[in-house]
Amino acid sequence: MENVVSVLNLKKTFDKKPVLSGISFDVPRGEIFGFLGPNGSGKTTTIRILLGLLRPDSGSALVFEQPLETSDKTRARVGVLLENNGLFDKLTAYENLKYYAELYGIPDVEERIRELLAFTDLTSRKDTLVGTFSTGMKRKLGIARAILHRPEVLFLDEPTSTLDPEAQKMVRDLIVHLSGDESMTVFLSSHNLDEVQKICSRVAILHGGTIKALDSVENLRKNSGVTNVRITLSDSSQVNEARSVVSKIPTVTDFKEIEEGFSVTLSDSSASPVISGLCSAGIAIEEVVKDKRSLEDIYIDVMREEA
Ligand SMILES: Nc1ncnc2c1ncn2[C@@H]1O[C@H](COP(=O)(O)OP(=O)(O)OP(=O)(O)O)[C@@H](O)[C@H]1O
Numbered sequence: 001m002e003n004v005v006s007v008l009n010l011k012k013t014f015d016k017k018p019v020l021s022g023i024s025f026d027v028p029r030g031e032i033f034g035f036l037g038p039n040g041s042g043k044t045t046t047i048r049i050l051l052g053l054l055r056p057d058s059g060s061a062l063v064f065e066q067p068l069e070t071s072d073k074t075r076a077r078v079g080v081l082l083e084n085n086g087l088f089d090k091l092t093a094y095e096n097l098k099y100y101a102e103l104y105g106i107p108d109v110e111e112r113i114r115e116l117l118a119f120t121d122l123t124s125r126k127d128t129l130v131g132t133f134s135t136g137m138k139r140k141l142g143i144a145r146a147i148l149h150r151p152e153v154l155f156l157d158e159p160t161s162t163l164d165p166e167a168q169k170m171v172r173d174l175i176v177h178l179s180g181d182e183s184m185t186v187f188l189s190s191h192n193l194d195e196v197q198k199i200c201s202r203v204a205i206l207h208g209g210t211i212k213a214l215d216s217v218e219n220l221r222k223n224s225g226v227t228n229v230r231i232t233l234s235d236s237s238q239v240n241e242a243r244s245v246v247s248k249i250p251t252v253t254d255f256k257e258i259e260e261g262f263s264v265t266l267s268d269s270s271a272s273p274v275i276s277g278l279c280s281a282g283i284a285i286e287e288v289v290k291d292k293r294s295l296e297d298i299y300i301d302v303m304r305e306e307a
Contacts, residue, residue, distance in 0.1 A: 001028040003065070004153045004185040005050060010059035012045055019045050021209030022059065027187060027202075029152075032179050034196035034217075035189040036299060037206030043189040044082075046206070047157055050187075051080060063153065079151030079184075081159060085142030089131030093122055093141055096130055097148060104149045116144040120174065136167025143174055153185040154178060160192055168192070172199055197295040205302050212302045220298050226253070228291040229271045232261040234284035245281045249273045260286070 005027035012020040019042040027033045037043050048054040049061045052069025061067070066074040087096050094113060101109045117123045120140040130138060139159060146154060156175070160168040176199055178184040190196050196203055197217050205213040213220060233239060239257055246252050246264055251273060254265035264274060271288060278285055 001030075003027065004029050004031075004063065005033070005187060006060070006062045006065065007046070007050070008060045010046065010049065010061055011057045012042070012049065012054070013057055014045075018209050020056070020059075023206065023209075023211050024059075025204050025211060025214055027185060029185050030179070030183060031201045032175065032186040032188060032199050034200035034203035035187065035206065036191075036193070036196060036203055038303065041206045042209065043206060044157055047082070047155055047187070047189060051078070051155065076149060077152045079146040079149070079154040081142050081146040081155070082157045085138050086145055087130050087138060087141060090129065092127050092129055093117065093133075094126040096141065097144060100145050101148050106149055112148060116148065119177075120144045121170075134167070136163050136170060139163060139167065139171055140174065143171070147178065147182075147184070151184070153187065155187045157189045158191065159188065160190065160195060168195065175199060193294070193296040193299055203295070205299060207302060212305070213298065217295055220295065221292050224293050224298050224301065225267070226293060226297075226301075227266045227269045227271070228263060228293060228297075229266060229274065230258065230261065230263045230287075230289040230291060231274070231278070232286040232288075234286045236260045238283050241281065242278060242283050245277045245283065246274055249277055263291075 003026040008024050009022045010020050010024070011022050023046065035043050035046070045054065049056050050063055050068065052067060064074045064077060068075055068078065088099070091099065097113045097116060098109065101112060106112055117126050120143065122137065122141060125137065130141065133141065160171050163171060172195055175186055175188065179186050188200065200217060202216050203220065204211050233242060239262055242262060243255055246255055251267045251270070252264050253267050256263045271290060275285065275288060
């Protein structure tokens with residue numbers, strides 16, 4: 001499958017401080033790719049290099065197999081929404097889209113604007129000044145602006161930060177729709193791990209200048225090597241007794257009291273030693289639930305490994 005983004009051994013240093021120490025990854029066509037990492041880990045730097053806005057020290061960052069800074073033709077296949085929505089507060093929603101549509105030389109301007117206002121559910125606000133829009137509405141219009149020219153790939157840098165949960169969902173739904181119905185490849189940098197887990201096909205976790213994890217969310221969750229198990233006790237007053245039994249089991253790495261019982265983290269996938277230990281001690285079990293680890297758990301593990 002064609003790679004929309006190809007990053008190979010990319011290095012960048014600012015003021016002698018290495019930010020990217022040789023990162024490599026590809027994004028095939030059709031993916032929603034989640035680019036994760038703590039503040040200052042170099043996500044925006046990577047995106048800026050990919051967009052041709054910043055020069056790397058070495059390595060390559062290609063979009064459709066071209067460096068964007070040198071190819072206007074490839075640039076036309078790319079949509080971008082960085083921190084700023086790129087909108088004019090003193091123009092209406094319609095006027096903003098019209099301005100950019102003319103700038104991009106879009107042929108079917110009126111039809112495309114109508115389509116995008118409907119897509120972002122802003123038709124009824126088309127003649128409203130953008131300065132009066134909520135943050136969520138501005139972000140949706142920002143996405144409409146970024147996709148006016150029907151790009152094949154859309155770069156989004158933290159598109160839902162500063163949005164309330166309802167607006168986050170609206171933007172998330174737009175992204176999923178763009179990826180599904182419009183077959184757009186989406187490169188999404190985000191701190192919202194729940195959102196990334198919900199919509200991304202694959203993720204990269206950037207930390208300390210290198211990529212610490214790169215896989216599908218499903219594989220990362222499956223292969224994380226640890227399991228969380230929640231156990232409800234028939235008699236919750238036995239929880240302290242359970243703690244002393246369970247704490248002696250070598251595969252148990254964490255014990256947390258919860259309502260009606262406890263949860264444990266295991267260093268392998270088998271809950272049998274815990275169950276048989278409790279049974280031997282005469283502690284009756286009401287329910288055992290094995291939880292899949294969340295992307296957040298995995299992310300925190302990666303950060304801890306580095307600490
Ligand atoms: N133009 C620049 N000059 C000097 N240092 C820079 C420049 N741009 C970025 N940096 C530094 O590079 C590091 C990485 O910044 P970057 O913005 O890429 O991180 P990020 O992962 O996007 O962070 P955040 O999640 O906070 O947006 C930071 O320490 C930042 O201060």
